[in-house]
Amino acid sequence: MAALRRNDSRVIIHFDYDCFYASVLEAENPTLKSLPLAVQQKQIVVTCNYEARRRGLRKLQLIKEAKQICPEVVIILGEDLTKFRDVSKSLYGFLKGFTWSQKAERLGFDEVFLDVTDMIDYNLSLLNHHDLANSFFCLDRQDPTVGFQFDATSYCGPTYPQSTEISLLGTVTTDDHNLAQRLILGSHLAYYMRSRLENERGYTATVGISTSKLLSKLVGNVHKPNNQTTLIPPYSPKASVDEISNVDRFIDDHEIGKIPGIGFKSAQKIRSYILHREATFEPYTERDEKDQVKVRDVRLSQSMGPPKLLDILGGPGAARDIGVRTWGLLHGVDNSEVLEARSVPTQISIEDSYQGLQHFEDVKKQLQLLATSLIKRMRTDLIDEEDRDNAREDDGPRWIAHPRTLRLSTRRRSPKNADGSRDYSFTNNRISRSGPVPKYMFSLAESAEAVAEKLVDDCLVSMFRKLHPDKAFGELSLINVAVTNMVETAGDDKQSSGRDIGKMFKQQGSLASAAVETNQRDDEMHQGTASGNLPDAAVGTQVEDTAWEESDEEDVPSTQLCDVCGSHIPLFAFRAHALYHAAPDV
Known part of the structure; x- marks a missing residue:
């Protein structure tokens, strides 16, 4: 043990x-x-x-x-x-x-x-x-x-x-x-x-x-x-x-699916192992007593421990320490830190779910609604309230952060089975496209609805077409519009990365590493798509997992695609290019 x-x-x-x-x-x-x-x-x-x-x-x-x-x-x-x-x-x-x-x-x-x-x-x-x-x-x-x-x-x-x-x-x-x-x-x-x-x-x-x-x-x-x-x-x-x-x-008296950190798929695999059969209930439904598995049932099961849990839960896309981590959760071990309060969110994300969108005009209407909500959220969460109240009219309010990346994600509805039923869409994968945030998203001269309409016509429609090139794209069960890759602007606050030089360089390094990792995943995605297979990390992604992000361009072996501006950058220069995007506006 x-x-x-x-x-x-x-x-x-x-x-x-x-x-x-x-x-x-x-x-x-x-x-x-x-x-x-x-x-x-x-x-x-x-x-x-x-x-x-x-x-x-x-x-x-x-x-x-x-x-x-x-x-x-x-x-x-x-x-x-x-x-x-x-x-x-x-x-x-x-x-x-x-x-x-x-x-x-x-x-x-x-x-x-x-x-x-x-x-x-x-x-x-x-x-x-x-x-x-x-x-x-x-x-x-x-x-x-x-x-x-x-x-x-x-x-x-x-x-x-x-x-x-x-x-x-x-x-x-x-x-x-x-x-x-x-x-x-x-x-x-x-x-x-x-x-x-x-x-x-x-x-x-x-x-x-x-x-x-x-x-x-x-x-x-x-x-x-x-x-x-x-x-x-x-x-x-x-x-x-x-x-x-x-x-x-x-902990012992809790049903296995009630333990935070153990997702639905993992819980189902553990239940199947303990019950020696498939559990029949689905997420968020009333659970049949005969399908419930308590933590004590797992903890006291013969030969149960981190190696056995790795056998049960391991596989393509699974974390290498999933056995040890899950075994710890079953014993109440969680040493994760409570994160310090942030004045700036890591991302702003707006989404909605549907019974089934299958016509482009309906999709465009939903994009308009989602984009309008996104612009309003940005103006609420990313504008300094005190500065807005105290600023002179010719100064305008100050943005405390600028997101660099715009992302559109969709999820298809499960196809009908032979009996007319559908598999639960919880297990379906999201697919995503990313691009640079246009500067007019930070303009306050127009209403949120007007800016959103321009965003839909200029960016989101094109991103959607690349995600779903076929006119008959099936039925969509979810659309998500988000801005990510936040960079804090200069300010008087001691916590502002624009003021704290050490924090600024620390942030630049982390953003650059994230950008390199994103582009490496993009390359893997293109290689997998070209061969007709998806990389392991793209298979079976759950809702709570990070959505998979595709690249907008074809693979170019000697370059990396910048997720922020969409440019192909030579490999030797990519880290410097990522630091350029990470630097706050001054």
Whole structure:
């Protein structure tokens, strides 16, 4: 068995806003709080409030079925994500404001990870162990009066497993006692933040407290909604007794597909191995009890370990460490860092899914809608708000970053089987085209709709034609338009890469490496296409994986194609050329 080393020196808090879409609508119209409310996208209930759930509604239910179950349900269309995105950014900024390290990572619209280790360490050093019941948690190192009182002898809120004060601090090892004391502080900080979030912003959240992103996310689900749970020690089994740790006990009861980091395809392969047959359910569907496989079933399976998991999950396109990594996840090992807050997104991506687009005019209409949303998002996320408010009229607002690459991705709908059914499109591959971002995308003289129309006519139609040269391109189930390869512009902020020369060169190097890697993948793609085969990395790509990007030109052996400007550059000069694109505008 490979050594599993979990970093239990951290304290990580995971926030999951309760019924987020519905909560945003209720904040706009408080009368909705007492009514069964469902948010609709396409013909699906994407979320509903707890009043609706009490009456039998659930997420991912057909609208038609929801109306039959609860005729009085209030249904609000949630196709336009602008208001949800804006609230999400606001709440993220609110929670990030409590941290010292700025390690605040947003996952989707409704989840935030906070690494508060430095805050816990500092307050742990301030504890008066002769009077723990009357402790004070300091929120500002520069002002010792800013904070709140708490009882450091016991956890705040529920725990897993449910414990008493005596079992928490009386019969554990020294290491477990230290970890328990740190998690006690984390639980009180989480409660304080939850209370401030509800009282000042009007939103409730379900919260988990542990030592990793994986464990804090999972343990928060134990008590929902508007509650919190701390996963308590012991985190490691005792050598003297035949017992498993609380981590293993907690993880063991989860269905294999519920473990973050184990995708649907991997979970299906593991289920098939354990069940000795194919599992029949599909993603996001109600799972048949007979097809469920718990983590304990896998962990205790004969000869199970990293080598066996590599045999099960390995193959073309799989990571070489997939066996070790998955085995670690099954034991609650996740040492991934909570990323520091970014003022600039890595990319801006807009997409929509369809029952089947097969006519070019329909595609063009959707490109116009997606491009308009993309331009609006760029103006919201990439323009300095303070500069926009304070700038003179002749100056105009300042862009805090310029994306260099425009990308169009599509996905075909699965063909019909002989019986008229279709395979689930989750496993279908996306195909993509990339090109340089035209300068007029940064112009504010025209409306977003006008800029989008020009973008469609000048760029996106051409990129689509190259992706689908045949007029009968089949049925499309998804279109995505994105801008990537962000380069921050010069600014007064100390974090700005335009000001920090060391950071600028570091960014240039990483972007250059990414550009070289992208073009190497492009060459492989062309070689595979010419021979009628796709390279391993292009086979079986899942939705959560990076979309495959094709080159727009034919392969030229002595040159590399620049993904930014579309030029063929001699191999010996390509790195310098990539650095040229990576340099911020000054």
